[in-house]
Amino acid sequence: GAVVSQHPSRVICKSGTSVKIECRSLDFQATTMFWYRQFPKQSLMLMATSNEGSKATYEQGVEKDKFLINHASLTLSTLTVTSAHPEDSSFYICSAEQGAGDTEAFFGQGTRLTVV
Amino acid sequence: KQEVTQIPAALSVPEGENLVLNCSFTDSAIYNLQWFRQDPGKGLTSLLLIQSSQREQTSGRLNASLDKSSGRSTLYIAASQPGDSATYLCAANAGKSTFGDGTTLTVKP
Numbered sequence: 001g002a003v004v005s006q007h008p009s010r011v012i013c014k015s016g017t018s019v020k021i022e023c024r025s026l027d028f029q030a031t032t033m034f035w036y037r038q039f040p041k042q043s044l045m046l047m048a049t050s051n052e053g054s055k056a057t058y059e060q061g062v063e064k065d066k067f068l069i070n071h072a073s074l075t076l077s078t079l080t081v082t083s084a085h086p087e088d089s090s091f092y093i094c095s096a097e098q099g100a101g102d103t104e105a106f107f108g109q110g111t112r113l114t115v116v
Numbered sequence: 117k118q119e120v121t122q123i124p125a126a127l128s129v130p131e132g133e134n135l136v137l138n139c140s141f142t143d144s145a146i147y148n149l150q151w152f153r154q155d156p157g158k159g160l161t162s163l164l165l166i167q168s169s170q171r172e173q174t175s176g177r178l179n180a181s182l183d184k185s186s187g188r189s190t191l192y193i194a195a196s197q198p199g200d201s202a203t204y205l206c207a208a209n210a211g212k213s214t215f216g217d218g219t220t221l222t223v224k225p
Contacts, residue, residue: 006159034212034213036215042217043205043215043216043217043218044160044205044207044213044215045215046212046213046214049212093159093160095213103147104148104150104162104165105150105207105209105213106162107152107159107160107162108159109158109159110158110159110160112157
């Protein structure tokens, strides 16, 4: 299957700083990318949907100014957690689709963010 | 709003046993349903994808079925092994994926 690379896999940052997470589709062009968040012992919750060249669509309750998403090319989307706080510590994972939502989603390996 | 439920939440079986994991979803207007495996602290590994027009998919010891009209999918694992111990997630995709809470499987040697 297609490969989605997510970087970094782990990051520890100080409270108040910003952290950028990258999601790359290595061997296909991703029309749509999705960002999810997973709390311990819970399932994945969709944060936002991004389409190349347009603004991301955020799910209800997700702060747009806190979680900045950029999808500048068909192979790269970034999630920036701004002014991170300990409650932002979580597992973040992206997925990418080649089509318009009706195709298989390929997932990155996730990023474990710890804010101290 | 799509809701996905997985039963049971946890399952412990002896090695060699066959088992079934259940996934139900409330909105049958989906493009596909996907089963994943997640090891502790790790990302997702895709196991099987069933398109809405399909009834089942098989890969090795795994078989997934889909009954879209009743909003159900099952993941059958044959001859379970300790290495199968993990959390299994199903996701219903209707343009964006909605995940269940997962079934944590423990296979005892």
